[in-house]
Amino acid sequence: MRSDFFLPPGSPRLTAECLAGLPLNAITQACRENVFRRLVRWRGLAPHDTETFTARIDTRPGVFGMRLGEGARRSADGPHAGQLQTRFELHYFPAPEEDLCERLRLVAAVETQRPGYAEAVRSFPLFSELSGNFLVAHIRLAVLPDGSALALCLEAPERKRIRSTQGIPLPGSGDWLVPPGGLEEDIPALEIARDWFDVLAAAITVCGGEPPSLFRRETRPAWEEQQDPQGRWRNVGAPGLSNTTEWLAWGGMTPPAQGGAVLELRAEALKPEALPKEAAQAPCWRIHAVTEEDALPTFDADTRPSLFVLCGFLGSGKTTLLNSIIERQRTRERCVGVIQNEIGATSVDERLVGDAAPVLAMDEGCVCCTISGNLRAGVRALQARANPEMLILETTGLANPLNLRAELEELRELVRLEAVITVLDGLHGETLLAESELGRDQVRGADVVVLSKCNLASPGQRLHLRAEVKALNPAAKLYESGPEPLPLELLPLFEPAGNAAGLLPRIRGAHASHESEGFSAVRLFLRRPISRLNLLHLARTCPGAPFRVKGILSTLEDGPVLLQGVGGECTVEPFAGPGGGTDCPAAAAFIVCIGRHLDSRALLAHWAEADAVEEMPDAQ
């Protein structure tokens, strides 16, 4: 068993510190595998300090909290001499809306309904008297001094109970909150704790490089807590219930026994079929064994990358959102593959995305209309080159997601279709939806609609737009973004266990495509730099009123700049990407105008001052 997730490779001897940090380290390492996170339905973790943390998985709405219990101690003698042992306390803090809250002891139940509960949970060790009420299990760890073997156990009662012999009256009436002899608390502690224990066991399996070699279950009669008429608490036997201790061991370890009825399975006898049903479903059995040094675990789970489709009208803020998603994944060292296309023949967007992610620009034309079969090839190419966990298809501004459905369906064996996200400009959205069937289809075809630049729109504008979107697509999730382009609500979607409801069912019939609406692109090369003022003026007054004007060119004052215009507003900013910048050779300056019924001759005349031509000048 590999020990280098908790024992420094240069230190042959275990110290108490190694044990305290072991669970956190195991999860840190295992979470680097996308498939692990998907397998255990990982949601996230917030460390409180190096030994204590809270975490969430999708199996339960609440939060698990783990902290060190009794510190590490060394076994004195007997068959387990020299083993370092330690114990952790596992808490479960239910979500306020969970039914479980009503089954907790009153003092805990009340806390779950308080405002401020969620924040307090994050620092639960600071409120140890209160948080003690949420304890569900103990997790023990036993490790050999050289780190070559370890064992993990879950100790929990089948049901954690407090019986109120006197009953709890409801003050101010003759009724009972808890009738005499009734249960004040009754929670399925073992079942709850097992969900977290399974995650830990799976993490250790990934890090250790082998599945458990031993399973042992010990059961003892259980008890419930009762308070006698004098107010003293005592434990009273609860027939029919048991307290369970379940061990999993790696590396041939024999964990200490505590007595009680025993079921033990080792080595060849240890097969999922032989295990009790609840234990057999644990993810650690679905991670295949690894025998060579440096070889990787394989996973009996979905290894397909996730695919998100990003739609949005021209200039809606799609690329800005894309950049922020890429950046966020980059800080987690996760690779994002981007498939892009721009309707103009020169791909401006590829340069904008820069080198943050591998980009395979598709051929000219709109991905939904003219390329069939190439989307698949694009996905395959990205997987071969970089094998990213996440793929984002940034469709051209004029693409209709409803037309894409058929193509996306064919991709299902290659990728997990997570969501279609449509970005709608918070400022211009209402006009767009009113004027363009294509714009409306983009909203209809979305699983998630993001209203961008909401910080620039008035509350009235936002309200109207929200209502319009809801009317077009009541099922889609609707989020707003302001100065921050990435709405927080989107974040859970990017986790493999994600919330994505998946794509909408297919809507029959042909849908508005940009050709039928008269959209086209005109690309002009500008051979002479002009002044910035002039550039802005020309861009704002183009004949045919194009929706969007984009380009990379030089002005007299600035050197290479990026021109971006949407619906009459234009900006110019210095451009330091490929094609611009001080240490890159200048590419031919160009602009792309996209709109309805554009007349290229009129545009050529309009841009004559910059010596505009339609053909690419000869390269020097």
Add this chain to the structure above:
Amino acid sequence: MDDKNKTMNRRDFLKGVATGACVGLFASMGAYSYTKWAYSRLPAIERKQADFGVCRSVKVTNISETSWFSNADLMGDIHAAGGLLVNQYTLNWAPFANGKGPGKGSYEDGIKSIGKYLPHDLDRAWEEQKKVALHPENPGGFSCLVEMEAMDGSKHKYLLDSGWSFQWMDQAFKREHIDQMLAAHDIEALFLSHEHWDHFWGLPVTMKYDNRIPMYLHDGFYKEGMQYIKDAGYKGQPVIQKEPILKFAPGMAVIKFDVPIINRVFGETSLAFNVKDKGLVVVSGCNHQGILQMTSVIHKELKYENDQFHGLYGGLHISPFEDWDPKYDDLVIALKKWNFQRIGCNHCTGVLTAKKFVERGYPVVQGTARYRSKTKDYLGNGDTITFG
């Protein structure tokens, strides 16, 4: 609306109690005395506050923070080799490449091709490797010069990390005159924060100028790393830190985190300085364990001026995890808690994060974006920052 004569629904009762509608009810409930109404703050976790002395000031010169030049190429290579758990020495990057492709490299093959050139003919070694390595123009490296002024006025120079590309690092060393300082034995020690390619594989460049410099690393280095120290030409005995906190000099400590890092690397150290009248300053390579863990450990273990976190230099990872509450998943928010007064960030911090810091008015010391550093929001290559 429940009829008064029926048993009240448990949930409604709870909601009522929690929102204060039935305040005092519990108090009248006889055998049960639930007194904890507010979240009573128990005494904070015990702080050890070990005194490690004080110094007058710390100046950091960024020799290089551009560890590599194309993240796409880097991540592509890693994923082609099998992902974030793959042993870094097999990635087939210079200087340990063997031309066999992603995931098929080995330390032994690499050192066989260049061992004889180390450390006197680094150019030849790197040129040989460029012929067989993946993306040979990608490597850069991380390294900085730390000058501490002690309370008695004496000045001490230390090197943190030695970068990656022999050619890029040698160029950077010459630019900042590190080569001359090393040759004159002006630099008192080399600290290696962790075994990652962009902090450690450029070790021969330091060895070229001073092959006996006192070298401090930690017990997280693997056998390849320990072997490389010898093969790179080191003639001294490295000091291996095992304890979590090493008091190095008055006002200077080395903090070690035992955490697994991507691509089969373990553990990272950072330098902590206690600057008189200012507070605690952290100088880091990457903060792989997360800046929040760093501050949490320092807060618990050490005593520092004004009980104040004063400064930060280096790459800032907030945490290896995404927070389960996305609201908190934000370095900008998290860092506010500690109220740093002077920040120089670069490297793995991320351009957008750095920009956010600046936009939110954090005390970020901006740089000049020279020598291929990407943005002025970074304390870039050739830039300096002084604390105290």
